[in-house]
Amino acid sequence: xxxxxxxxxxxxxxxxxxxxxxxxxxxxxxxxxxxxxxxxxxxxxxxxxxxxxxxxxxxxxxxxxxxxxxxxxxxxxxxxxxxxxxxxxxxxxxxxxxxxxxxxxxxxxxxxxxxxxxxxxxxxxxxxxxxxxxxxxxxxxxxxxxxxxxxxxxxxxxxxxxxxxxxxxxxxxxxxxxxxxxxxxxxxxxxxxxxxxxxxxxxxxxxxxxxxxxxxxxxxxxxxxxxxxxxxxxxxxxxxxxxxxxxxxxxxxxxxxxxxxxxxxxxxxxxxxxxxxxxxxxxxxxxxxxxxxxxxxxxxxxxxxxxxxxxxxxxxxxxxxxxxxxxxxxxxxxxxxxxxxxxxxxxxxxxxxxxxxxxxxxxxxxxxxxxxxxxxxxxxxxxxxxxxxxxxxxxxxxxxxxxxxxxxxxxxxxxxxxxxxxxxxxxxxxxxxxxxxxxxxxxxxxxxxxxxxxxxxxxxxxxxxxxxxxxxxxxxxxxxxxxxxxxxxxxxxxxxxxxxxxxxxxxxxxxxxxxxxxxxxxxxxxxxxxxxxxxxxxxxxxxxxxxxxxxxxxxxxxxxxxxxxxxxxxxxxxxxxxxxxxxxxxxxxxxxxxxxxxxxxxxxxxxxxxxxxxxxxxxxxxxxxxxxxx
Amino acid sequence: xxxxxxxxxxxxxxxxxxxxxxxxxxxxxxxxxxxxxxxxxxxxx
Numbered sequence: 001x002x003x004x005x006x007x008x009x010x011x012x013x014x015x016x017x018x019x020x021x022x023x024x025x026x027x028x029x030x031x032x033x034x035x036x037x038x039x040x041x042x043x044x045x046x047x048x049x050x051x052x053x054x055x056x057x058x059x060x061x062x063x064x065x066x067x068x069x070x071x072x073x074x075x076x077x078x079x080x081x082x083x084x085x086x087x088x089x090x091x092x093x094x095x096x097x098x099x100x101x102x103x104x105x106x107x108x109x110x111x112x113x114x115x116x117x118x119x120x121x122x123x124x125x126x127x128x129x130x131x132x133x134x135x136x137x138x139x140x141x142x143x144x145x146x147x148x149x150x151x152x153x154x155x156x157x158x159x160x161x162x163x164x165x166x167x168x169x170x171x172x173x174x175x176x177x178x179x180x181x182x183x184x185x186x187x188x189x190x191x192x193x194x195x196x197x198x199x200x201x202x203x204x205x206x207x208x209x210x211x212x213x214x215x216x217x218x219x220x221x222x223x224x225x226x227x228x229x230x231x232x233x234x235x236x237x238x239x240x241x242x243x244x245x246x247x248x249x250x251x252x253x254x255x256x257x258x259x260x261x262x263x264x265x266x267x268x269x270x271x272x273x274x275x276x277x278x279x280x281x282x283x284x285x286x287x288x289x290x291x292x293x294x295x296x297x298x299x300x301x302x303x304x305x306x307x308x309x310x311x312x313x314x315x316x317x318x319x320x321x322x323x324x325x326x327x328x329x330x331x332x333x334x335x336x337x338x339x340x341x342x343x344x345x346x347x348x349x350x351x352x353x354x355x356x357x358x359x360x361x362x363x364x365x366x367x368x369x370x371x372x373x374x375x376x377x378x379x380x381x382x383x384x385x386x387x388x389x390x391x392x393x394x395x396x397x398x399x400x401x402x403x404x405x406x407x408x409x410x411x412x413x414x415x416x417x418x419x420x421x422x423x424x425x426x427x428x429x430x431x432x433x434x435x436x437x438x439x440x441x442x443x444x445x446x447x448x449x450x451x452x453x454x455x456x457x458x459x460x461x462x463x464x465x466x467x468x469x470x471x472x473x474x475x476x477x478x479x480x481x482x483x484x485x486x487x488x489x490x491x492x493x494x495x496x497x498x499x500x501x502x503x504x505x506x507x508x509x510x511x512x513x514x515x516x517x518x519x520x521x522x523x524x525x526x527x528x529x530x531x532x533x534x535x536x537x538x539x540x541x542x543x544x545x546x547x548x549x550x551x552x553x554x555x556x557x558x559x560x561x562x563x564x565x566x567x568x569x570x571x572x573x574x575x576x577x578x579x580x581x582x583x584x585x586x587x588x589x590x591x592x593x594x595x596x597x598x599x600x601x602x603x604x605x606x607x608x609x610x611x612x613x614x615x616x617x618x619x620x621x622x623x624x625x626x627x628x629x630x
Numbered sequence: 631x632x633x634x635x636x637x638x639x640x641x642x643x644x645x646x647x648x649x650x651x652x653x654x655x656x657x658x659x660x661x662x663x664x665x666x667x668x669x670x671x672x673x674x675x
Contacts, residue, residue, distance in 0.1 A: 281632035284639065473650055476643035483640050533650075 006047070006055035007172050008089065010081060012113060013097035014106050015063030016445050018125040020044075021155035022097055023060035026165075030457060033156070034314035037063060037443050038341050038359040041073040043080055051162070052169040059091065062358075065105070067112055068191055072358040072366075081116070082189055093119040093171050095164070100130035100137055100152075101446060103212060107204045108197075110146060116189055119171045120148045123164055127152040129446060134215035141211040156451060222446045229318070235325050242318075246309040247414065248407035250382075254301035261301070262558060265294040280486070287547040288482030293475050295543035295559055296536050299383035300466055304459055306379065310347070311458045315450035319344065320442060333422045334429025336360050337442065339369040343421070346376035347414075350588045354595055364435040367596060368425050371605055374588050375421035375581065377414050380535035384579050385413055387539050391560035392572045416580045420612070469534070477530050478540050485548050499548040508545075518614060519574040519621035521567070523549075532584040569628060574621035581613035 011019040015037030024031055027046030032039055044060045061080055062073035069078040076085075083090030096113055098106035113120060122142070130137060143150040149167050153160035192200070208214075229235050269286050276282045313319050323340035330337055338360050346353030353373045360366040377385075389406045398405050429435070485504035490496075499505050508526030515525045527541035539559070546562045563572070589602040596602075 277632075279632035280636045284636050472646060476646040476650075479639055479643035480647065533647075 005089075006057050007092040007175070008057040008059065009093045009095055009168065010059045010061055010091035011095050011097055012061055012077060012081060012109075013063060013125075014065055014099065014102070014109060014443075016443065017063060017097045017099040017102075017106060018153075018155045019063065019097045020060055022095070022123060022125065022153065022164075023058060025153075025155050025158045025161050026058055030461060031060065032458070033454065034311075034319070037320065037445070038073070038338070038356065041076075041356055041358040043076055050165050050169045050172070052173075054169065054172055056168065056172070058095075064109070066109060066192070067189060071361040081113075091118075092175060093121070093168070095121050095123050095168070096148075097123045097125050097155075100124045100126050101133055101135065102443075103137070103208060104204060105443075107146075107207060108200045110148075111200045111203055112192060114146065114148065119175055121164070121167050121171060122146060122148050122150045123155075123160075124150055124152045125155050127160070128154045128157075129448065133446075136213040138211045142207065145207045145211055156454065225447055226321070226444070229321050230324060232328075235321070239322055239325055242313070243414075244411055246306070247411040248404055249309065250302050250305050251386075251404060251407045251410060254305045257301040258298055261294075261298045265290055265298070266558075268294075283486060283548075284479065284482055287486075288478050288544055289475065291543040291547035291559075292478030292481065292540035293470055295387075296383060296474055296540045297467070297470050299386060299536070299539070300463060302382055302386055303379050303466060304463060306382065307348070307459060307462045308455070310344075311455045312450050315448070315454055317445040317447045320444050323442060324444065329422070333426040334433075334435075335368060335422075335425050336362065336365040339365065342369050342373060343376050346373040346378060349378050349380070350374045350376070350585065351591045354588065354591050357595070362435060364429075364433040367601065368428050368433050370592055370595065371428060371601070371608075372421035372425050374585065374605070374609060375417050375424065377417045377580070378535070380585075381579050381582060383536045383539045385410055385576065387542075387560055387563070388572050388576055391564040391567075392569055413576060413580060416577075420580065424608075424612075473534055474537055474540060477533065477537050478544060481530060481541050482544055482548075485545060497549045499545060502548075504545070517621075518578065518617035519568070519571040519625075520578075520617075521571065524571075524575060528584065532586055535579075535582060535585060568625075570621045570624040573624050574617040577620035578613045578617040581609050581616060584610075 011023055013019050016039075018033075020031050020040050021033045023029060023044065023046060024033065026048050028048075029044075029046050031044055040060060040062045042062065046058050046060070048056055048058060050056055059080060061077040064074040064077045066074075067078045067081065069075040079085045080088065081091065081094070094113060094116075096110050098110060110122060124137060124139060124142070127137070137152075139150040139152055149171070151160060151164045151167050153164055155161075229238060269290050272282060272285055272290075276285075313322070319341070322344075323337060326340055327337035330339055339357070341359065342353045342356040344353075345356045350373045353376065354370050357366050357369045357373070360369055389409050393406050393409050396405055397403065398408060481504060484507070485499050485502050487502060490498045490501040494501060504526055505522070507529065508522035511525035511529070512520070512522040515528075520528075523542060523545045526545060527538045530541055531538040542563070543559050546559060546566070589606055592602040592605055593599060
């Protein structure tokens with residue numbers, strides 16, 4: 001019963017109106033916020049205590065333009081608001097979050113929500129941005145016009161939260177006096193007719209005329225920047241330059257901290273070797289943990305530089321423009337323009353990227369987007385690329401000394417993933433996933449300076465997630481790999497490195513014939529197995545395997561030096577080509593199964609990506625061997 | 631002594647990985663996590 005449980009309020013509003021920022025401000029949570037539509041695709045629930053001491057549950061919902069709900073993320077909002085979600089009670093009250101700079105669109109949904117007859121508060125968010133644009137909003141007039149309390153907020157800076165909390169207390173008190181049962185009984189909704197929609201539009205125009213004063217030329221900066229950044233040719237050139245600089249930055253800026261971590265790990269190994277008696281524990285620490293987990297952690301600076309760029313682009317409002325710019329290209333291969341945001345999210349990890357595909361209304365468009373999401377290079381592949389580039393690509397400037405070769409190769413690998421994804425989508429949309437192309441309707445947010453707090457928190461969360469993963473899953477996997485690579489012990493009189501006689505050695509050699517045609521040795525074959533659970537573990541496994549392969553003479557030094565001595569260039573290129581497609585990620589396949597509610601698509605994904613990976617690696621290995629005269 | 635400590639660490643690692651695998655494949659659990667809104671997933675930590 002609602003009377004016994006804490007009251008539950010739902011945050012509802014248009015996309016990019018600041019619902020998640022408000023949710024974070026109310027609950028102290030740190031859910032992702034960004035300056036584009038479609039960041040939240042599922043509901044999130046939290047708890048806070050109001051100034052009156054009432055425990056209140058709050059649910060953050062995906063943005064929507066209407067309760068008619070055309071896409072899966074919008075359906076979540078509709079079902080929660082209307083109490084149609086299985087096993088969930090209808091929310092006791094609604095906080096409607098409106099972007100004060102875009103009230104014409106936001107108020108239409110507010111009027112639709114008002115028809116539900118539920119207790120509702122209007123949180124007039126981004127009041128600072130509205131003031132900067134020269135807008136004047138009269139909250140009292142707006143409240144009188146809408147028949148609901150209105151509170152001004154700046155959620156991202158926690159501005160106006162006290163006022164909102166006080167209003168939530170008042171709303172709860174009124175509902176308690178009237179009785180929750182009567183509040184719940186009043187709920188009713190029917191899909192608005194075209195007549196209703198026209199009526200909403202007329203009402204909004206009237207309300208705006210009476211309650212809002214808009215300057216004659218709103219937001220000159222956004223218009224001027226858009227003229228340049230959305231230019232069909234110049235805009236694309238600027239986008240390519242930004243992406244190119246991003247990958248140069250990933251290499252150049254991260255080098256110093258990476259070297260520092262590397263030196264620290266080498267010193268730590270030396271310290272342990274000289275102060276600890278030889279035995280299995282010492283081997284586990286040096287060959288398993290430091291050579292394995294340490295090698296993975298070394299890539300943290302690069303991942304943070306990559307995410308710094310992404311965060312700055314997201315916060316500034318540029319990402320939505322990038323989607324707009326690439327709509328023509330995406331449309332050319334049959335993808336929906338909205339696929340850009342899920343595909344972009346996949347550069348962090350394919351799992352949230354696939355979930356973000358819920359913003360796409362049409363199922364065939366959604367499947368096509370999901371199927372190519374793993375072709376966008378996720379951050380777990382960055383360590384593999386970096387390791388191989390450091391080992392085999394000389395660190396020198398090219399193109400007149402302006403461009404670093406490692407950064408250029410990295411850019412090419414990311415580009416290869418994107419181009420392959422577009423080609424796969426092109427084929428799919430003309431064969432198994434045929435369907436008419438739908439136009440892209442996307443709201444372009446106003447530009448704003450990225451907020452230091454938001455950027456730092458985003459990077460902190462990313463670093464914490466990476467280190468947590470390294471300290472738990474990757475640590476456990478490396479311990480297991482070390483165990484398998486150390487036991488059984490070599491027989492008496494063994495002449496080769498101990499690992500050759502171990503269980504891991506046996507597994508690697510059993511798999512090796514399967515991968516020999518693409519140039520992979522048994523060490524790579526072994527590393528690919530745990531790499532299915534976490535792709536970056538491949539780097540750690542290679543670290544451990546080569547540390548244990550060391551017979552005491554030649555193979556001392558960083559892993560990249562060891563690989564440069566042990567592998568041929570065609571083998572390294574072949575592994576890079578393999579990792580552009582890298583189909584082996586259990587988490588990705590599981591989430592595809594869940595999102596599409598089908599066993600067919602994850603199986604199909606595994607096989608077509610495996611075929612692509614094998615084919616690309618095979619071609620790369622043999623062509624490069626032929627070119628190098630091997 | 632070193633062998634005993636190593637045995638404990640290896641056993642703990644097996645338990646951690648088994649739990650992780652169980653969570654990944656147990657759909658009900660994953661859906662529950664989603665409903666609670668942790669915003670995380672087995673893929674990106």
